[in-house]
Amino acid sequence: MIDVENLSKTYSGFRAVQGISFHVEKGEIVGFLGPNGAGKSTTMKVLAGYLPPTDGKIKIAGHDVVTESIEVRKRIGYMPENVPLYTDMRVTEFLRFRAELKKVPRNKVKERVETVKQLCSLKDVENRIIGTLSKGYRQRVGLADAMVHDPDLLILDEPTIGLDPNQIRAVRDLIKDLGKHHTILLSTHILSEVELTCSRVLVINRGKIEASDTPANLTKLVRGGGSIILEVKAPAAEVTSKMQALPDVEDVEMILPADGDWTHAKIFAKPGVDVREKIYDVVRQNNWPLRELSRVKATLEEAFVELTQE
Amino acid sequence: MAFWTLYKREIVSYFQSAVAYVVLFGSALVQGAMFTIILSLIVESNYKEQSILQIFFTWILFWVLILVQVPLITMRTFSEEFKLGTIEMLLTAPVREWDVVLAKFFGALSFFLILWLPVVLDLTALQLFSTPPPPIYWSQIGLTALTLVLVGGFWVSLGVFTSVLTKNQIIAAVLSFAFVFAAFGLSTLRYFRHTDANLLNWISYVSTPEHLENAVKGIFDTRPIVFYVSVTFFMLMLTKSILEARRLKG
Numbered sequence: 001m002i003d004v005e006n007l008s009k010t011y012s013g014f015r016a017v018q019g020i021s022f023h024v025e026k027g028e029i030v031g032f033l034g035p036n037g038a039g040k041s042t043t044m045k046v047l048a049g050y051l052p053p054t055d056g057k058i059k060i061a062g063h064d065v066v067t068e069s070i071e072v073r074k075r076i077g078y079m080p081e082n083v084p085l086y087t088d089m090r091v092t093e094f095l096r097f098r099a100e101l102k103k104v105p106r107n108k109v110k111e112r113v114e115t116v117k118q119l120c121s122l123k124d125v126e127n128r129i130i131g132t133l134s135k136g137y138r139q140r141v142g143l144a145d146a147m148v149h150d151p152d153l154l155i156l157d158e159p160t161i162g163l164d165p166n167q168i169r170a171v172r173d174l175i176k177d178l179g180k181h182h183t184i185l186l187s188t189h190i191l192s193e194v195e196l197t198c199s200r201v202l203v204i205n206r207g208k209i210e211a212s213d214t215p216a217n218l219t220k221l222v223r224g225g226g227s228i229i230l231e232v233k234a235p236a237a238e239v240t241s242k243m244q245a246l247p248d249v250e251d252v253e254m255i256l257p258a259d260g261d262w263t264h265a266k267i268f269a270k271p272g273v274d275v276r277e278k279i280y281d282v283v284r285q286n287n288w289p290l291r292e293l294s295r296v297k298a299t300l301e302e303a304f305v306e307l308t309q310e
Numbered sequence: 311m312a313f314w315t316l317y318k319r320e321i322v323s324y325f326q327s328a329v330a331y332v333v334l335f336g337s338a339l340v341q342g343a344m345f346t347i348i349l350s351l352i353v354e355s356n357y358k359e360q361s362i363l364q365i366f367f368t369w370i371l372f373w374v375l376i377l378v379q380v381p382l383i384t385m386r387t388f389s390e391e392f393k394l395g396t397i398e399m400l401l402t403a404p405v406r407e408w409d410v411v412l413a414k415f416f417g418a419l420s421f422f423l424i425l426w427l428p429v430v431l432d433l434t435a436l437q438l439f440s441t442p443p444p445p446i447y448w449s450q451i452g453l454t455a456l457t458l459v460l461v462g463g464f465w466v467s468l469g470v471f472t473s474v475l476t477k478n479q480i481i482a483a484v485l486s487f488a489f490v491f492a493a494f495g496l497s498t499l500r501y502f503r504h505t506d507a508n509l510l511n512w513i514s515y516v517s518t519p520e521h522l523e524n525a526v527k528g529i530f531d532t533r534p535i536v537f538y539v540s541v542t543f544f545m546l547m548l549t550k551s552i553l554e555a556r557r558l559k560g
Contacts, residue, residue, distance in 0.1 A: 011559075048402045052558055073404040080402075084395030088326045100315040101403045145399070 077146035087131030320417025384469025
């Protein structure tokens with residue numbers, strides 16, 4: 001559905017996006033993650049055909065975004081950051097205008113507008129002027145606008161920003177539902193949202209793709225896919241040295257404050273290796289009383305921090 | 311099709327803004343006052359040298375009114391889209407820049423013409439309620455209307471052009487006033503005594519008041535038509551280029 005080959009975008013000397021490549025298959029829900037200023041919005045604007053790329057080739061549904069811009073725009077629903085809307089129009093009026101503009105056949109306009117109002121729970125504000133609506137409703141009007149022409153691909157730039165937890169949940173469910181028939185590329189800062197909705201995550205930082213994988217696999221990358229918590233009755237220095245002697249252990253950190261003679265340690269292993277058994281062997285050989293041996297799964301948040309921080 | 315959708319939206323949005331009603335009210339008031347004053351002058355002094363149209367469309371007040379109307383109509387066309395950010399939403403729909411520019415231009419021009427409807431009503435009332443009714447010269451009326459459309463088109467295109475330059479409506483209005491005033495002001499060169507004959511000739515090509523003077527007398531001239539159509543088209547092309555350039559800049 002999306003084929004990006006070596007995309008670069010330069011704004012007056014500043015390289016916002018530096019030669020990124022990625023592919024999105026039909027039916028995927030892809031989360032676009034990255035710190036502020038990483039180039040997420042820029043990439044999305046280029047995909048939506050609003051900004052031309054400085055370099056690179058982008059195809060959406062087989063059409064080039066530069067040379068066949070109109071064809072591409074017919075097939076995507078783009079919701080820009082901050083959701084700009086005509087504040088003097090009424091909700092239904094606005095959606096009808098957008099449907100006509102996006103070439104929904106004349107006899108289908110009414111039906112499509114009704115459908116998206118239903119999907120985005122806009123029925124109770126359909127006759128209100130957009131300028132008087134709350135942020136949450138405006139966000140949903142933007143979402144309704146993005147999908148009013150039933151596009152193959154939805155590009156949503158931070159669709160849940162500024163919403164309250166209930167609304168976030170509603171939008172998340174809506175996106176999941178839409179994902180059954182549409183391809184979706186969305187950017188967000190809310191990592192739990194990505195874990196719940198996206199089949200794949202693209203992490204972008206300083207204009208480059210840092211990782212592209214499922215949320216589950218990404219968390220495995222983080223220092224061995226999590227750490228191991230060990231609590232034994234033994235001197236801290238001895239525990240540290242014996243653990244570090246293990247072949248697959250990379251680092252040992254103390255968790256302070258210690259409880260009397262007990263040593264509470266956090267052990268990081270190499271990616272993809274489970275060292276719990278070896279740790280247990282060491283504990284048994286030394287006859288240390290054991291109070292805890294457990295694995296902490298890394299969260300996507302940790303993965304995000306590790307991938308995007310220097 | 312995209313053009314019609316956008317054009318309809320432009321027209322509707324004029325009638326949703328307060329500025330439009332203020333301008334409409336002000337225009338109707340000034341036109342009515344002008345009409346009344348001219349009519350009473352004609353009646354009282356039994357003035358027969360010029361028709362009411364001739365006096366109306368050569369009076370400086372008429373020009374002052376247009377000079378104020380145009381910036382007020384055009385200032386919001388693009389500026390507001392840039393300010394609200396809706397330009398991004400507009401240009402990511404499957405529409406061409408050209409459609410957007412034309413819709414904004416024709417929307418503004420249509421509203422400009424609506425602003426001149428009161429004078430049509432005034433003339434109709436004069437025709438209906440005076441005995442005997444004054445004679446109607448259709449060629450003069452037609453030519454005057456045509457010239458008003460052409461001049462309006464050119465000046466509105468100047469206004470739309472200034473609106474695409476900035477997201478601040480006030481700056482757009484001031485710039486557009488300056489542009490329109492400059493276009494109008496060229497004609498005043500003919501009043502300088504030492505202007506040479508060549509220059510005078512050249513000025514009469516671009517002198518809007520002169521074109522309208524001829525039109526209300528019923529003199530048909532193709533040169534102004536060619537002039538207005540081409541400069542309007544040029545300004546719209548320029549507007550489209552700036553719109554593209556602003557988008558490319560990000």
